[in-house]
Amino acid sequence: MLNLITHDAITEIKMARPPVNALNLELLRAIQGAIDDAVNAGTRGIVLSGAQGMFSAGVDVPALLTSDRAGVYEFWREFFVTCSKLARTPVPVVAAITGHSPAGGAVLSLFCDYRVMAEGPFRIGLNEVQVGLVVPECIQMALRRIVGTYRAERLLVAGAMIESSQALACGFVDELAGPEQVTTRAVQWLNELLALPSHAMLTTRALARADLIQVWADVDALPIDQFVDATFHPETQAVLQQLVARLKKKD
Template sequence: MLDILPHDGGIHEIRMARAPVNAFDFGLVQALREAIVDAPSNGARGIVLSGAQGMFSAGVDVPALIQRDRAGVKEFWDAFFALCGAIATSSVPTVAAITGHSPAGGAVVSLFCDYRVMAHGVYKIGLNEVQVGLSVPEPIQFAMRRIVGAYRAERLLVAGAMVDAEQAHAIGLVDELAAVEQVVTRSVQWLDDLLKLPTKAMLRTRAIARADLTAVWGDTTHLLDPGFIDDFFGEETQTVMKALIARLKSK
Protein backbone atom coordinates (compact mmCIF):
# COMPACT_ATOMS: atom_id res chain seq x y z
CA MET A 1 0.00 0.00 0.00
CA LEU A 2 2.99 2.28 0.58
CA ASP A 3 6.46 2.72 -0.86
CA ILE A 4 9.08 4.40 1.33
CA LEU A 5 11.69 6.08 -0.84
CA PRO A 6 14.80 7.76 0.63
CA HIS A 7 16.12 11.03 -0.75
CA ASP A 8 19.31 12.91 0.09
CA GLY A 9 19.41 14.96 3.27
CA GLY A 10 17.28 12.64 5.36
CA ILE A 11 14.12 13.25 3.34
CA HIS A 12 11.76 10.28 3.21
CA GLU A 13 9.12 10.06 0.50
CA ILE A 14 6.03 8.12 1.55
CA ARG A 15 4.29 7.20 -1.68
CA MET A 16 0.74 5.90 -1.58
CA ALA A 17 0.48 2.81 -3.79
CA ARG A 18 -3.02 1.41 -3.43
CA ALA A 19 -4.18 0.86 -7.01
CA PRO A 20 -6.02 2.09 -8.88
CA VAL A 21 -6.66 5.51 -7.28
CA ASN A 22 -5.14 5.47 -3.78
CA ALA A 23 -8.57 5.46 -2.17
CA PHE A 24 -8.43 5.53 1.61
CA ASP A 25 -9.63 2.30 3.17
CA PHE A 26 -8.88 1.40 6.77
CA GLY A 27 -5.68 -0.43 5.82
CA LEU A 28 -4.18 2.46 3.87
CA VAL A 29 -5.11 4.97 6.56
CA GLN A 30 -3.50 2.85 9.26
CA ALA A 31 -0.37 2.17 7.22
CA LEU A 32 0.06 5.83 6.33
CA ARG A 33 -0.35 7.01 9.92
CA GLU A 34 2.18 4.46 11.15
CA ALA A 35 4.68 5.46 8.45
CA ILE A 36 4.39 9.13 9.34
CA VAL A 37 4.70 8.48 13.08
CA ASP A 38 7.68 6.15 12.61
CA ALA A 39 9.54 8.26 10.04
CA PRO A 40 11.54 10.46 12.48
CA SER A 41 12.78 7.47 14.48
CA ASN A 42 13.78 5.88 11.15
CA GLY A 43 16.02 8.83 10.39
CA ALA A 44 13.67 11.14 8.50
CA ARG A 45 14.37 14.86 8.87
CA GLY A 46 11.46 15.65 6.56
CA ILE A 47 8.61 13.82 4.81
CA VAL A 48 7.21 14.07 1.29
CA LEU A 49 3.78 12.49 0.93
CA SER A 50 3.06 11.55 -2.69
CA GLY A 51 0.76 9.50 -4.90
CA ALA A 52 0.71 8.20 -8.45
CA GLN A 53 1.19 10.52 -11.40
CA GLY A 54 -2.27 11.80 -12.29
CA MET A 55 -3.88 10.81 -8.99
CA PHE A 56 -2.72 11.83 -5.53
CA SER A 57 -5.69 10.19 -3.80
CA ALA A 58 -9.33 9.82 -4.78
CA GLY A 59 -10.34 10.23 -1.15
CA VAL A 60 -12.26 7.80 1.02
CA ASP A 61 -13.04 4.38 -0.42
CA VAL A 62 -16.81 4.82 -0.27
CA PRO A 63 -17.70 1.31 -1.54
CA ALA A 64 -15.59 -0.20 1.25
CA LEU A 65 -16.82 2.20 3.91
CA ILE A 66 -20.52 1.78 3.19
CA GLN A 67 -20.25 -1.95 3.88
CA ARG A 68 -19.17 -1.31 7.49
CA ASP A 69 -21.57 -1.27 10.44
CA ARG A 70 -21.77 1.70 12.80
CA ALA A 71 -18.81 0.55 14.91
CA GLY A 72 -16.76 -0.06 11.77
CA VAL A 73 -17.59 3.35 10.32
CA LYS A 74 -16.60 5.05 13.56
CA GLU A 75 -13.39 3.00 13.62
CA PHE A 76 -12.54 4.23 10.12
CA TRP A 77 -13.21 7.90 10.81
CA ASP A 78 -11.35 7.78 14.12
CA ALA A 79 -8.38 6.30 12.22
CA PHE A 80 -8.64 8.96 9.51
CA PHE A 81 -8.68 11.72 12.12
CA ALA A 82 -5.67 10.08 13.80
CA LEU A 83 -3.85 10.18 10.44
CA CYS A 84 -4.56 13.89 10.06
CA GLY A 85 -3.43 14.45 13.64
CA ALA A 86 -0.19 12.58 12.98
CA ILE A 87 0.61 14.87 10.05
CA ALA A 88 -0.43 17.99 11.97
CA THR A 89 1.80 17.13 14.93
CA SER A 90 4.73 15.57 13.10
CA SER A 91 8.05 16.61 14.63
CA VAL A 92 9.52 16.98 11.14
CA PRO A 93 8.27 19.14 8.25
CA THR A 94 5.97 17.52 5.70
CA VAL A 95 5.21 18.36 2.08
CA ALA A 96 2.21 17.13 0.14
CA ALA A 97 3.39 16.28 -3.38
CA ILE A 98 -0.05 16.43 -5.00
CA THR A 99 0.74 14.41 -8.09
CA GLY A 100 -2.69 14.70 -9.70
CA HIS A 101 -6.37 14.86 -8.78
CA SER A 102 -7.03 15.25 -5.07
CA PRO A 103 -10.72 15.27 -4.12
CA ALA A 104 -12.21 14.96 -0.63
CA GLY A 105 -9.96 12.94 1.70
CA GLY A 106 -6.94 13.51 -0.53
CA ALA A 107 -7.37 17.26 -0.18
CA VAL A 108 -8.05 16.94 3.55
CA VAL A 109 -4.77 15.14 4.21
CA SER A 110 -2.83 17.82 2.34
CA LEU A 111 -4.21 20.55 4.62
CA PHE A 112 -2.10 19.31 7.51
CA CYS A 113 1.23 19.36 5.68
CA ASP A 114 3.63 22.29 5.96
CA TYR A 115 3.61 22.91 2.19
CA ARG A 116 1.72 21.77 -0.90
CA VAL A 117 3.10 21.35 -4.42
CA MET A 118 0.48 20.40 -7.03
CA ALA A 119 0.63 19.22 -10.62
CA HIS A 120 -0.62 21.95 -12.93
CA GLY A 121 -2.91 21.40 -15.88
CA VAL A 122 -6.14 19.40 -15.88
CA TYR A 123 -5.94 18.25 -12.25
CA LYS A 124 -8.46 19.32 -9.61
CA ILE A 125 -8.52 19.54 -5.84
CA GLY A 126 -11.20 20.28 -3.28
CA LEU A 127 -13.21 19.15 -0.31
CA ASN A 128 -16.27 17.99 -2.23
CA GLU A 129 -17.80 16.06 0.67
CA VAL A 130 -21.15 17.87 0.41
CA GLN A 131 -21.53 16.62 -3.15
CA VAL A 132 -21.31 13.01 -1.93
CA GLY A 133 -23.69 13.55 0.96
CA LEU A 134 -21.22 14.16 3.79
CA SER A 135 -20.89 17.22 5.99
CA VAL A 136 -17.44 18.62 6.77
CA PRO A 137 -16.66 18.42 10.51
CA GLU A 138 -15.55 21.58 12.31
CA PRO A 139 -11.94 20.44 12.97
CA ILE A 140 -11.42 19.95 9.23
CA GLN A 141 -13.13 23.25 8.45
CA PHE A 142 -10.69 24.86 10.91
CA ALA A 143 -7.74 23.41 8.99
CA MET A 144 -9.19 24.73 5.73
CA ARG A 145 -9.84 28.20 7.16
CA ARG A 146 -6.28 28.31 8.43
CA ILE A 147 -5.01 28.06 4.87
CA VAL A 148 -7.45 29.98 2.66
CA GLY A 149 -9.27 32.23 5.14
CA ALA A 150 -12.72 32.03 6.68
CA TYR A 151 -14.94 33.35 3.88
CA ARG A 152 -13.13 31.53 1.07
CA ALA A 153 -13.29 28.30 3.07
CA GLU A 154 -17.01 28.75 3.67
CA ARG A 155 -17.75 29.22 -0.02
CA LEU A 156 -15.66 26.22 -1.08
CA LEU A 157 -16.86 23.87 1.66
CA VAL A 158 -20.58 24.65 1.51
CA ALA A 159 -20.58 24.16 -2.28
CA GLY A 160 -18.34 21.11 -2.13
CA ALA A 161 -16.32 22.84 -4.82
CA MET A 162 -13.52 21.29 -6.84
CA VAL A 163 -11.07 23.78 -8.36
CA ASP A 164 -8.35 23.34 -10.94
CA ALA A 165 -4.70 23.58 -10.00
CA GLU A 166 -4.26 27.17 -11.19
CA GLN A 167 -7.23 28.39 -9.15
CA ALA A 168 -6.07 26.37 -6.14
CA HIS A 169 -2.73 28.17 -6.38
CA ALA A 170 -4.36 31.56 -6.82
CA ILE A 171 -6.41 31.19 -3.61
CA GLY A 172 -3.55 29.68 -1.60
CA LEU A 173 -4.98 26.19 -1.27
CA VAL A 174 -1.67 24.96 -2.73
CA ASP A 175 1.64 26.79 -2.46
CA GLU A 176 3.11 26.17 -5.90
CA LEU A 177 2.59 24.29 -9.15
CA ALA A 178 4.91 22.04 -11.12
CA ALA A 179 4.73 19.73 -14.11
CA VAL A 180 3.23 16.42 -13.02
CA GLU A 181 6.54 14.58 -13.45
CA GLN A 182 8.35 17.26 -11.39
CA VAL A 183 6.00 17.52 -8.39
CA VAL A 184 8.00 15.16 -6.18
CA THR A 185 11.32 16.66 -7.28
CA ARG A 186 10.14 20.17 -6.46
CA SER A 187 8.71 18.99 -3.12
CA VAL A 188 12.06 17.46 -2.19
CA GLN A 189 13.89 20.64 -3.25
CA TRP A 190 11.66 22.86 -1.12
CA LEU A 191 12.11 20.60 1.88
CA ASP A 192 15.87 20.36 1.33
CA ASP A 193 16.14 24.16 1.35
CA LEU A 194 14.14 24.32 4.58
CA LEU A 195 16.32 21.69 6.24
CA LYS A 196 19.48 23.66 5.43
CA LEU A 197 18.39 26.37 7.86
CA PRO A 198 19.65 26.29 11.47
CA THR A 199 17.72 23.30 12.76
CA LYS A 200 16.75 24.35 16.28
CA ALA A 201 15.65 27.83 15.23
CA MET A 202 13.64 26.53 12.29
CA LEU A 203 11.87 23.77 14.23
CA ARG A 204 11.10 26.03 17.19
CA THR A 205 9.66 28.71 14.92
CA ARG A 206 7.68 26.04 13.07
CA ALA A 207 6.24 24.75 16.35
CA ILE A 208 5.11 28.26 17.31
CA ALA A 209 3.59 28.89 13.88
CA ARG A 210 1.66 25.60 13.99
CA ALA A 211 0.58 25.82 17.64
CA ASP A 212 -3.03 26.59 16.70
CA LEU A 213 -3.16 23.49 14.50
CA THR A 214 -1.61 21.21 17.09
CA ALA A 215 -3.91 22.60 19.80
CA VAL A 216 -6.91 21.31 17.86
CA TRP A 217 -5.36 18.16 16.39
CA GLY A 218 -2.91 17.13 19.11
CA ASP A 219 -5.39 14.63 20.56
CA THR A 220 -7.95 13.23 18.13
CA THR A 221 -9.46 10.70 20.57
CA HIS A 222 -12.74 12.59 20.97
CA LEU A 223 -12.43 15.02 18.08
CA LEU A 224 -15.07 13.42 15.86
CA ASP A 225 -18.60 14.67 16.53
CA PRO A 226 -20.92 11.64 17.08
CA GLY A 227 -23.51 13.49 14.99
CA PHE A 228 -21.30 12.96 11.97
CA ILE A 229 -21.72 9.20 12.34
CA ASP A 230 -25.48 9.63 12.80
CA ASP A 231 -25.61 11.62 9.57
CA PHE A 232 -23.55 8.99 7.75
CA PHE A 233 -26.32 6.46 8.34
CA GLY A 234 -29.08 8.94 7.54
CA GLU A 235 -31.30 8.44 4.52
CA GLU A 236 -29.91 11.36 2.50
CA THR A 237 -26.25 10.39 2.87
CA GLN A 238 -26.89 6.71 2.22
CA THR A 239 -28.90 7.50 -0.90
CA VAL A 240 -26.27 9.83 -2.33
CA MET A 241 -23.40 7.44 -1.60
CA LYS A 242 -25.21 4.44 -3.09
CA ALA A 243 -25.87 6.48 -6.24
CA LEU A 244 -22.16 7.35 -6.36
CA ILE A 245 -21.20 3.68 -6.08
CA ALA A 246 -23.63 2.82 -8.88
CA ARG A 247 -22.00 5.44 -11.13
CA LEU A 248 -18.54 4.10 -10.33
CA LYS A 249 -19.61 0.56 -11.19
CA SER A 250 -21.06 1.66 -14.50
CA LYS A 251 -17.75 3.18 -15.65
Protein backbone atom coordinates in the same frame (compact mmCIF):
# COMPACT_ATOMS: atom_id res chain seq x y z
CA MET B 1 -0.02 0.02 0.03
CA LEU B 2 3.07 2.27 0.18
CA ASN B 3 6.40 2.74 -1.52
CA LEU B 4 9.03 4.28 0.75
CA ILE B 5 11.78 6.22 -1.01
CA THR B 6 14.79 7.85 0.64
CA HIS B 7 16.06 11.20 -0.62
CA ASP B 8 19.11 11.63 1.63
CA ALA B 9 17.66 13.07 4.89
CA ILE B 10 14.09 13.08 3.49
CA THR B 11 11.63 10.18 3.42
CA GLU B 12 9.03 9.99 0.66
CA ILE B 13 5.88 8.09 1.59
CA LYS B 14 4.24 7.26 -1.73
CA MET B 15 0.69 5.93 -1.61
CA ALA B 16 0.41 2.85 -3.82
CA ARG B 17 -3.09 1.40 -3.68
CA PRO B 18 -4.24 1.14 -7.31
CA PRO B 19 -6.18 2.31 -9.12
CA VAL B 20 -6.89 5.60 -7.29
CA ASN B 21 -5.26 5.39 -3.83
CA ALA B 22 -8.66 5.21 -2.15
CA LEU B 23 -8.27 5.54 1.60
CA ASN B 24 -9.22 2.47 3.62
CA LEU B 25 -8.21 1.32 7.09
CA GLU B 26 -5.11 -0.49 5.86
CA LEU B 27 -3.77 2.46 3.86
CA LEU B 28 -4.45 4.95 6.67
CA ARG B 29 -2.68 2.75 9.22
CA ALA B 30 0.21 2.18 6.83
CA ILE B 31 0.67 5.96 6.47
CA GLN B 32 0.62 6.39 10.24
CA GLY B 33 3.18 3.63 10.71
CA ALA B 34 5.44 4.97 7.96
CA ILE B 35 5.45 8.44 9.55
CA ASP B 36 6.36 6.99 12.95
CA ASP B 37 9.07 4.78 11.47
CA ALA B 38 10.58 7.65 9.49
CA VAL B 39 10.66 9.98 12.49
CA ASN B 40 12.09 7.28 14.76
CA ALA B 41 14.79 6.57 12.16
CA GLY B 42 15.85 10.21 12.24
CA THR B 43 14.38 11.56 9.01
CA ARG B 44 14.51 15.35 8.81
CA GLY B 45 11.50 15.75 6.54
CA ILE B 46 8.70 13.80 4.86
CA VAL B 47 7.08 14.00 1.43
CA LEU B 48 3.62 12.44 1.06
CA SER B 49 2.97 11.61 -2.61
CA GLY B 50 0.67 9.59 -4.84
CA ALA B 51 0.55 8.21 -8.37
CA GLN B 52 1.04 10.50 -11.34
CA GLY B 53 -2.37 11.89 -12.23
CA MET B 54 -3.97 10.85 -8.93
CA PHE B 55 -2.83 11.82 -5.44
CA SER B 56 -5.76 10.12 -3.71
CA ALA B 57 -9.41 9.80 -4.64
CA GLY B 58 -10.32 10.11 -0.98
CA VAL B 59 -12.39 7.73 1.09
CA ASP B 60 -13.03 4.21 -0.19
CA VAL B 61 -16.80 4.79 -0.37
CA PRO B 62 -17.81 1.26 -1.46
CA ALA B 63 -15.97 -0.20 1.55
CA LEU B 64 -17.52 2.38 3.86
CA LEU B 65 -21.05 1.58 2.67
CA THR B 66 -20.62 -2.12 3.47
CA SER B 67 -19.60 -1.36 7.07
CA ASP B 68 -21.86 -1.31 10.12
CA ARG B 69 -21.80 1.59 12.57
CA ALA B 70 -18.83 0.17 14.49
CA GLY B 71 -16.89 -0.22 11.25
CA VAL B 72 -17.73 3.30 10.09
CA TYR B 73 -16.66 4.68 13.48
CA GLU B 74 -13.40 2.75 13.26
CA PHE B 75 -12.71 4.10 9.78
CA TRP B 76 -13.38 7.75 10.63
CA ARG B 77 -11.35 7.50 13.82
CA GLU B 78 -8.37 6.17 11.85
CA PHE B 79 -8.83 8.92 9.27
CA PHE B 80 -8.79 11.53 12.04
CA VAL B 81 -5.75 9.83 13.64
CA THR B 82 -3.92 10.13 10.30
CA CYS B 83 -4.78 13.84 10.08
CA SER B 84 -3.59 14.28 13.66
CA LYS B 85 -0.36 12.44 12.91
CA LEU B 86 0.37 14.77 9.99
CA ALA B 87 -0.56 17.85 12.01
CA ARG B 88 1.68 16.90 14.93
CA THR B 89 4.66 15.41 13.07
CA PRO B 90 7.83 16.95 14.59
CA VAL B 91 9.47 17.32 11.16
CA PRO B 92 8.16 19.26 8.15
CA VAL B 93 5.87 17.42 5.73
CA VAL B 94 5.23 18.38 2.11
CA ALA B 95 2.24 17.10 0.13
CA ALA B 96 3.32 16.23 -3.41
CA ILE B 97 -0.15 16.37 -4.95
CA THR B 98 0.60 14.38 -8.07
CA GLY B 99 -2.84 14.74 -9.68
CA HIS B 100 -6.51 14.80 -8.71
CA SER B 101 -7.14 15.16 -4.99
CA PRO B 102 -10.81 15.20 -4.00
CA ALA B 103 -12.27 14.95 -0.49
CA GLY B 104 -10.09 12.87 1.83
CA GLY B 105 -7.03 13.32 -0.36
CA ALA B 106 -7.40 17.09 -0.17
CA VAL B 107 -7.97 16.87 3.59
CA LEU B 108 -4.67 15.03 4.17
CA SER B 109 -2.81 17.77 2.30
CA LEU B 110 -4.22 20.44 4.65
CA PHE B 111 -2.18 19.08 7.54
CA CYS B 112 1.11 19.23 5.68
CA ASP B 113 3.44 22.23 5.86
CA TYR B 114 3.45 22.90 2.10
CA ARG B 115 1.59 21.73 -0.99
CA VAL B 116 3.05 21.26 -4.48
CA MET B 117 0.41 20.28 -7.05
CA ALA B 118 0.60 18.95 -10.59
CA GLU B 119 -0.04 21.66 -13.16
CA GLY B 120 -2.78 20.95 -15.67
CA PRO B 121 -6.40 19.75 -15.70
CA PHE B 122 -6.22 18.29 -12.19
CA ARG B 123 -8.76 19.15 -9.52
CA ILE B 124 -8.61 19.46 -5.75
CA GLY B 125 -11.25 20.25 -3.18
CA LEU B 126 -13.31 19.25 -0.20
CA ASN B 127 -16.32 18.07 -2.19
CA GLU B 128 -17.93 16.30 0.78
CA VAL B 129 -21.16 18.32 0.51
CA GLN B 130 -21.61 17.14 -3.08
CA VAL B 131 -21.62 13.51 -1.89
CA GLY B 132 -23.82 14.20 1.13
CA LEU B 133 -21.13 14.34 3.83
CA VAL B 134 -20.76 17.05 6.46
CA VAL B 135 -17.34 18.68 6.88
CA PRO B 136 -16.62 18.81 10.63
CA GLU B 137 -15.30 21.96 12.28
CA CYS B 138 -11.89 20.44 13.00
CA ILE B 139 -11.31 20.02 9.25
CA GLN B 140 -12.92 23.34 8.36
CA MET B 141 -10.44 25.16 10.60
CA ALA B 142 -7.55 23.44 8.83
CA LEU B 143 -8.76 24.86 5.51
CA ARG B 144 -9.39 28.31 7.03
CA ARG B 145 -5.75 28.44 8.16
CA ILE B 146 -4.69 28.10 4.54
CA VAL B 147 -7.18 30.04 2.40
CA GLY B 148 -8.86 32.37 4.90
CA THR B 149 -12.33 32.36 6.44
CA TYR B 150 -14.50 33.61 3.59
CA ARG B 151 -12.79 31.61 0.85
CA ALA B 152 -13.00 28.47 2.99
CA GLU B 153 -16.72 29.02 3.51
CA ARG B 154 -17.37 29.36 -0.21
CA LEU B 155 -15.32 26.26 -1.08
CA LEU B 156 -16.76 24.10 1.71
CA VAL B 157 -20.44 24.98 1.38
CA ALA B 158 -20.37 24.42 -2.38
CA GLY B 159 -18.22 21.29 -2.12
CA ALA B 160 -16.17 22.92 -4.86
CA MET B 161 -13.57 21.05 -6.91
CA ILE B 162 -11.16 23.57 -8.43
CA GLU B 163 -8.41 23.16 -11.03
CA SER B 164 -4.79 23.46 -10.03
CA SER B 165 -4.46 27.04 -11.36
CA GLN B 166 -7.44 28.15 -9.25
CA ALA B 167 -6.05 26.29 -6.24
CA LEU B 168 -2.80 28.22 -6.59
CA ALA B 169 -4.62 31.54 -7.01
CA CYS B 170 -6.62 31.13 -3.78
CA GLY B 171 -3.74 29.68 -1.77
CA PHE B 172 -5.10 26.13 -1.46
CA VAL B 173 -1.74 24.96 -2.85
CA ASP B 174 1.59 26.78 -2.63
CA GLU B 175 3.02 26.09 -6.09
CA LEU B 176 2.52 24.10 -9.27
CA ALA B 177 4.96 21.84 -11.09
CA GLY B 178 4.83 19.62 -14.16
CA PRO B 179 3.15 16.28 -13.39
CA GLU B 180 6.49 14.46 -13.55
CA GLN B 181 8.26 17.06 -11.41
CA VAL B 182 5.90 17.40 -8.44
CA THR B 183 7.82 15.13 -6.08
CA THR B 184 11.18 16.52 -7.23
CA ARG B 185 10.03 20.04 -6.47
CA ALA B 186 8.60 18.96 -3.10
CA VAL B 187 11.98 17.50 -2.14
CA GLN B 188 13.76 20.65 -3.34
CA TRP B 189 11.55 22.92 -1.26
CA LEU B 190 12.03 20.73 1.78
CA ASN B 191 15.81 20.72 1.34
CA GLU B 192 15.76 24.52 1.21
CA LEU B 193 13.84 24.59 4.49
CA LEU B 194 16.15 22.04 6.11
CA ALA B 195 19.17 24.16 5.19
CA LEU B 196 18.01 26.78 7.72
CA PRO B 197 19.27 26.70 11.34
CA SER B 198 17.42 23.65 12.63
CA HIS B 199 16.52 24.70 16.17
CA ALA B 200 15.22 28.10 15.11
CA MET B 201 13.23 26.68 12.18
CA LEU B 202 11.63 23.80 14.08
CA THR B 203 10.78 25.89 17.15
CA THR B 204 9.24 28.63 15.00
CA ARG B 205 7.34 25.98 13.05
CA ALA B 206 5.90 24.51 16.26
CA LEU B 207 4.74 27.94 17.42
CA ALA B 208 3.18 28.71 14.03
CA ARG B 209 1.27 25.40 14.02
CA ALA B 210 0.21 25.53 17.69
CA ASP B 211 -3.46 26.22 16.88
CA LEU B 212 -3.65 23.20 14.57
CA ILE B 213 -1.77 20.99 17.01
CA GLN B 214 -4.03 22.00 19.90
CA VAL B 215 -7.25 21.13 18.05
CA TRP B 216 -5.86 17.78 16.86
CA ALA B 217 -3.91 16.78 19.99
CA ASP B 218 -6.64 14.42 21.27
CA VAL B 219 -8.51 12.64 18.49
CA ASP B 220 -11.03 11.12 20.91
CA ALA B 221 -12.06 14.62 21.98
CA LEU B 222 -13.18 15.34 18.42
CA PRO B 223 -16.89 14.88 17.53
CA ILE B 224 -16.44 11.53 15.77
CA ASP B 225 -19.85 10.24 16.94
CA GLN B 226 -21.60 13.23 15.38
CA PHE B 227 -19.71 12.63 12.15
CA VAL B 228 -20.72 8.96 12.14
CA ASP B 229 -24.35 9.96 12.76
CA ALA B 230 -24.14 12.31 9.77
CA THR B 231 -22.71 9.50 7.63
CA PHE B 232 -25.81 7.40 8.37
CA HIS B 233 -28.26 10.22 7.59
CA PRO B 234 -30.74 8.88 4.99
CA GLU B 235 -29.87 11.63 2.50
CA THR B 236 -26.16 10.92 2.84
CA GLN B 237 -26.66 7.20 2.41
CA ALA B 238 -28.77 7.75 -0.71
CA VAL B 239 -26.20 10.05 -2.32
CA LEU B 240 -23.32 7.70 -1.48
CA GLN B 241 -25.26 4.74 -2.95
CA GLN B 242 -25.76 6.73 -6.16
CA LEU B 243 -22.04 7.52 -6.24
CA VAL B 244 -21.11 3.85 -5.90
CA ALA B 245 -23.57 2.92 -8.66
CA ARG B 246 -21.91 5.45 -11.00
CA LEU B 247 -18.47 4.06 -10.12
CA LYS B 248 -19.61 0.53 -10.94
CA LYS B 249 -20.84 1.66 -14.37
CA LYS B 250 -17.38 3.06 -15.12
CA ASP B 251 -15.67 -0.25 -14.30
